[in-house]
Amino acid sequence: LSAPTNMKVVQVFNVAPASESHELPSQTSLPLTFFDILWLRLPPVERIFFYEFPHPTPLFFDTLLPKLKHSLSLALGYFFPLAGHLTWPFHSDKPIINYNTRDSVSLTVAESDADFNHLAASDLIEAKEIHHLIPHLTISHEQATILALQLTLFPNRGFSIGITSHHAVLDGKTSTSFIKSWAYLCRESSSSLPPELCPFYEREEVVKDANHLGAKYCSDWLKQGGPNNRSLVVWDMQVPEDSTRGLFKLSRWDLEKLKQYVLSKNKGNTNLRLSTFVLCVAYVSVCRVRAEETKNKSFVLALNVDCRGRLEPLTPANYFGNFVGARLATVETKKLLAEDGILVAVEALSDALETLKDGALTGAENWSSLLLEGFNADARIIGVAGSPKFEVYGNDFGWGRPKKVEMASIDRTGAFCLSDCRSGDGVEIGFVSNKEVMEAFASLFVNGLQS
Known part of the structure; x- marks a missing residue:
């Protein structure tokens, strides 16, 4: 056990x-x-970036902090809605983001005596050990802040940047683009962003809602605790006791081995997708089902699909806001537990992603119902968050790349989180469960790659 912090x-x-x-x-x-x-009411997304900084405390407060604050202000000049508030006025049929010139973002500066090297290592740690590094949004029934930040100094060791963002305003692509922009302006001592980092705000031009999905989703939220419930208070999802965090890495060589293994087991299926994403999610799903000894009849992977570039008119990569659709990969648990479970998982994921050919919004009329009502079936549902394409380890503020990046909020949702690696070689997978499951998963993960 770590010492009290x-x-x-x-x-x-x-x-x-x-x-x-x-x-x-x-x-x-x-x-x-x-x-x-x-x-709208899903819990905020929380990320923590750990940076090594083995220097005296005054250097942090006299040099780093002023630079980080100044570049943050400039980054917010491009991403100004983040300083605003989310509201749902009675005269509006949908929630809106309001920004006024007096608006700002809360930046907490703190000092911690926790063991930086322990928190920034890739070993298993108690989930609650990093909770003090996370800032909180201010959310009431009437309005919600959109972004909160916290800089925490570990004297003579390093510092962390905690970022909490409202999921109804930012998806992973937009929130990581903001951090990338802040890091760029700080590192380059610049006041202007390159065009690819400048957010694109024209919503009416690119988000076509011919099927009135917005009205359907609003209606479903209004009925939750309703009628006409416009509350912006997010779901209070608790972190289970004994929650333990882990980060696991699949190198390019590991992924190539998994690919060859799947090909050797495949019996003529020509629709297999053997992308890094599919191979990674398939492997960790099989390890997790075995580690958790899942008793549910079926196992469902809820996949986020970036719809930028998949809809007409084509959406710019720097679009500001959520632009994520969903796909579900469902498989019988007993098949995942069988010897060729990885192939079964790859087939299920391939089938789910194959439906994107029918249109990224196919089934979108059911997304809110699935989210709010879940599944009637006996199913274990696991989300997949993040993406190696976000390149979170590329966020260098001028003092080097992060030593470690955690998506803290997965301890509430139970999702897998995928990211790039610090070394640039492969994929990192984070997830949270109880200590016994995490230790079993770690063993299965390593032994499976060796065999």
């Missing part, structure tokens, strides 16, 4: 957007699209 809050800053190159609007509002509304 003492943390002191040094100061809380309110950082407002600023720009040296363009004029900021005095006020603006962005209506949520159906892609956003789907996530």
Whole structure:
């Protein structure tokens, strides 16, 4: 067990957007699209970036902190809606993001006596050990802040950046683009972003809602605890006791071995997708089902699919907001537990992703119902969050790449989180369960690759 942690809050800053190159609007509002509304009351997404900084404390407060604050203000000048609030006024049929010139983002600066090397290592750790590094959004029934940040110094060792973002405003692509932009402006001591990092705000042009999905999702949320429940309070999902976090790595060589194994077991299925994503999710799913000794009849993987580039008109990669669809890969648990479980998982994932050919929004009319009502069947449902394409380990603020990046919020949802690796070789997978399951998973994960 780690020693109890003492943390002191040094100061809380309110950082407002600023720009040296363009004029900021005095006020603006962005209506949520159906892609956003789907996530309205889901818990915020929490990420923590750990950076080594083996230098005296004054250097952090005199040099790093002013630079991080200044570049944050400039980054918010491009991503100004993040300083605003989410509201759902009675006169509006859908929730909206409101931004005014006086708005700002909360930046907490703290010091912790926790063991930095322990928290930033890739060993199993208790989930609650990193909770003090996470900032919180201010959410009431009437309005919600969108972004909160926390810088925590571990004297003479390193620091962490905790970022909490509202899921109804930002998907993983947009939230990681914001961090990438902040890191760029800080590292380059620049006041302007390259075009590919500048967010694209024109929603009406690219999000076509011919099937009135926004109205359907709003109606479903209004009925939750309703009628006409416009509350913005998010679901209170608790972190189970004895929750343990783990990060596991699949190198390119590991992925190539898995690919050859699947090909050797395949009996003529020509529709197999053997992408890094499919191989990775298939392997960790089989390890998890075995480690958890899952008793449910079926196992369901809820996949997030980036719809940028999949719909007409084509959406720019730098679109601001949620643009994620869903696909479900369902398989009988007993088949995953069988000897060729990895092939079975690859087939299920391939079949689910194959339906994207019918259109990324196929089945979208059911997404809110599935989210709110779940499955009637006897199923174990696991989400898959994150993506190696977000390149979270590329976020260098000028003092080196992160030593470790955690998606803290998966301890509430039970999802897998995928990311790139610090070394650039392969994929990192994070997930949280009880200690016994995590130890069994770690053993299965390593032994499976060796065999």
